[in-house]
Amino acid sequence: MHLERIRGIKNRKLEGKRIVLGVTGSIAAVETVKLARELVRRGADVIAVMSPAAQKIIHPDSLEFATDNPVITELTGKVEHVELLGVDGNADLLLIAPATANTISKIARGIDDTPVTTMATTAIGSKKPIIIVPAMHESMIHNPFVAESVAKLEKAGIHIVEPKYEEGKAKFPDIETICLHVERVLYPKEMQGKNVIVTSGPTYEQIDPIRFISNRSSGRMGREIALEFWRRGAKIVHITSKPTGLKLPDFVEIHVKSVRDMLEAVMEEVKKGCDLLVSAAAPADFTIDMAESKIKTTDELVLRLKAAPKIIWEVRKIYDGPIIGFKAETGVGEDTLHNIAYEKMLHDKLSMVVANDVVEKGMGTVDTRVLVVTQKRKEWIGGLKSEVAEKIVKIYIEDCL
Numbered sequence: 065m066h067l068e069r070i071r072g073i074k075n076r077k078l079e080g081k082r083i084v085l086g087v088t089g090s091i092a093a094v095e096t097v098k099l100a101r102e103l104v105r106r107g108a109d110v111i112a113v114m115s116p117a118a119q120k121i122i123h124p125d126s127l128e129f130a131t132d133n134p135v136i137t138e139l140t141g142k143v144e145h146v147e148l149l150g151v152d153g154n155a156d157l158l159l160i161a162p163a164t165a166n167t168i169s170k171i172a173r174g175i176d177d178t179p180v181t182t183m184a185t186t187a188i189g190s191k192k193p194i195i196i197v198p199a200m201h202e203s204m205i206h207n208p209f210v211a212e213s214v215a216k217l218e219k220a221g222i223h224i225v226e227p228k229y230e231e232g233k234a235k236f237p238d239i240e241t242i243c244l245h246v247e248r249v250l251y252p253k254e255m256q257g258k259n260v261i262v263t264s265g266p267t268y269e270q271i272d273p274i275r276f277i278s279n280r281s282s283g284r285m286g287r288e289i290a291l292e293f294w295r296r297g298a299k300i301v302h303i304t305s306k307p308t309g310l311k312l313p314d315f316v317e318i319h320v321k322s323v324r325d326m327l328e329a330v331m332e333e334v335k336k337g338c339d340l341l342v343s344a345a346a347p348a349d350f351t352i353d354m355a356e357s358k359i360k361t362t363d364e365l366v367l368r369l370k371a372a373p374k375i376i377w378e379v380r381k382i383y384d385g386p387i388i389g390f391k392a393e394t395g396v397g398e399d400t401l402h403n404i405a406y407e408k409m410l411h412d413k414l415s416m417v418v419a420n421d422v423v424e425k426g427m428g429t430v431d432t433r434v435l436v437v438t439q440k441r442k443e444w445i446g447g448l449k450s451e452v453a454e455k456i457v458k459i460y461i462e463d464c465l
Contacts, residue, residue, distance in 0.1 A: 067132040072107040075450055077247045077295070079107030084148050084187075086160035086180035087127065088167045089117025092199035092236035096122070099161060100130040102239050103246065111136065111148060111155065115167070115178040139179055149187040157250060158187040161225075162199035162236055165210045171196075172213035188220070193249050197225045197242055198234055205234040223249055226311060241310060248295045254461050256297035261333050262290040263345035263375070265305040267323040271367065272355040279346055280428040282306070285390075286344030288453035290315075293342075296457065303329045304345070323347040323372045330375055334383045340460075341379060342388045344418075346427070348372050376412050386415040386464060388456075394423045398435070398444075405437040415464040418456060438463040 072079055083103055087096050100110050112127035113136040124135040136144050148155040160167065160180060167181060176182035187194050196217060198205055205211065205227065218224050225245050227234035264286020268276040283306035290302045299314040303326060307317040318333075320326045326347055334341065350369035359365065376389060391408050393401055405419035420434040433446035436456060440463045445455045 067104050070101070071104050074102070074105035075448075076107045078103060078250065081107070081157070081250055082109045082111065082148075082155045083246065084155045084158045084183060085110050085112045085127075085131070086115075086158060086163075086183055087112060087118040087122075088115045088160065088162060088164045088178075088180055089121060090162035090164050090199040090236075091121060092162035093118050093121040095236050095239070096161065097126050097130040099239050099242060100127060102243055104131070106243060106247070108246075109133070113137075113144075113179045113183055115180045117164070117178075118180075136179055139182060145179070145182045145186040149183055149190060149192050151190045153186075153190065153192065155192070157246065158183055158192060158194045159197070159242075159246060160184065160195070161197035161242060163196045165198075165200050165204045165207070168196065168198060168217065169210060169213045172216045188222075193223070195223045195225060195242075195245055195249060197236065198227050199236045200234055202229060202232050202234050226313075228311075237311070241312065244291065244295075244310070244312060248297075251295040251297075253297035254465065255293055258293075258298045258339040259301070259337050260290075260293045260298040260340045260342065261301045261303065261330060261338050262286055262293070262342040263303045263326060263330060263347075264290065265345055267305055267326055267345070267347045268321045269323065269348045269351050269372075270354040271352055272357065272359045274358050277348060277350070277352065277369075279348075281346035282428045283345075284430065285432065285449045285453060286342065288450045289342055289344055289388075289456060292453045292457040293340075296461075298340075301333045303333070323351060323375070327373055327375050327378055330379060331382065334379055338383060338385060340386050340388070340415075341376075341383070343376050344388070344390050345375075346390075346392065347375060376414075380413065384413075387412070388416045388418065388460060389414045391417055391419040392422045392427065393419065394421060396421060401435055402437065402442055405435060409437055409439075416456075416460055 087093050103110050110131040111133050112131050124137055128135045170181050171184045176185040228237050265283030266278045266281040268278045270276045290300050294300045294315050301316050303318045307319050318329045320329050351372045391405050401419050405417040409417045417437045418434050431448050436443050
């Protein structure tokens with residue numbers, strides 16, 4: 065029970081979920097202790113299963129320590145594979161990370177001669193979700209027979225996490241990416257098939273080639289909302305000045321700098337098809353004509369600012385679908401903030417407004433406290449931005465979907 069101090073400390077996205085972690089004989093097996101711990105930090109209960117080849121790379125005691133559960137290194141009369149991944153099995157998902165070319169090819173052909181491949185055969189038969197994380201030399205994954213096996217597994221509904229290609233190898237992706245795949249597979253899919261555009265972060269309005277006007281927005285709230293809709297099955301276009309760099313399926317990032325860049329990107333994506341726009345960015349309210357060279361230092365400088373285009377107003381000229389808007393104020397009371405948010409919801413024809421007083425907290429911080437206003441509710445929520453984002457998405461699904 066030594067892990068209870070860290071279980072759920074990162075978030076509770078996997079709370080109540082039991083994950084079977086299959087480890088095979090790739091050198092990337094050395095990363096599985098970190099992976100197991102990260103899954104626990106997100107609330108999961110992890111049971112490790114190792115192939116004989118994996119046991120030559122890391123000792124089972126390492127994974128027992130990482131998971132606080134006995135490691136399965138051979139199948140016994142307890143029929144562990146059925147207990148965990150059979151039709152009535154008590155596990156929610158099989159994650160094979162790393163998966164060798166040998167293991168992938170065997171699973172694709174129904175061969176189960178290790179504890180890990182037997183777990184896979186059982187999970188496939190009982191229709192339990194499976195995620196496979198390949199890790200091998202690049203020449204092996206490009207072998208047409210291995211590629212055929214990967215394609216066969218994908219066609220069967222098994223989720224394949226794209227490796228990181230570098231140094232001639234198909235390497236283990238970062239732990240965050242793997243965990244996000246696990247969360248998406250295990251989340252409800254209320255937004256399946258929906259195209260969601262999310263803006264986040266500040267914009268940068270150039271004064272000259274060196275200086276710019278911006279604000280303290282971190283982009284964290286928009287990023288968390290984008291990931292929360294993605295977990296629930298949506299196809300995401302994330303338009304931001306602060307891209308995450310994540311390589312995820314159905315998650316496209318467009319890097320922008322100025323408010324005009326952001327507006328052009330939003331308009332272009334809306335025209336392609338949009339089921340929801342989340343306008344969580346903090347774009348500039350003013351723009352400026354950029355000087356072509358660095359402005360010389362003087363005792364006093366006067367800048368002539370011009371009103372920036374309002375992204376939501378421009379989008380409304382071509383799009384009449386749902387929009388979630390954000391409203392930042394400073395130094396206003398709760399009643400006044402509600403009135404401002406409600407008026408914005410009516411004026412801009414929004415499905416929801418998320419408002420906060422950034423003097424209190426929110427801009428550039430990891431946590432926040434916001435007022436969520438819809439036609440059905442007025443609700444204050446607070447906490448880490450990842451937690452607040454989850455609540456915002458749940459409210460949208462309950463009130464507006």
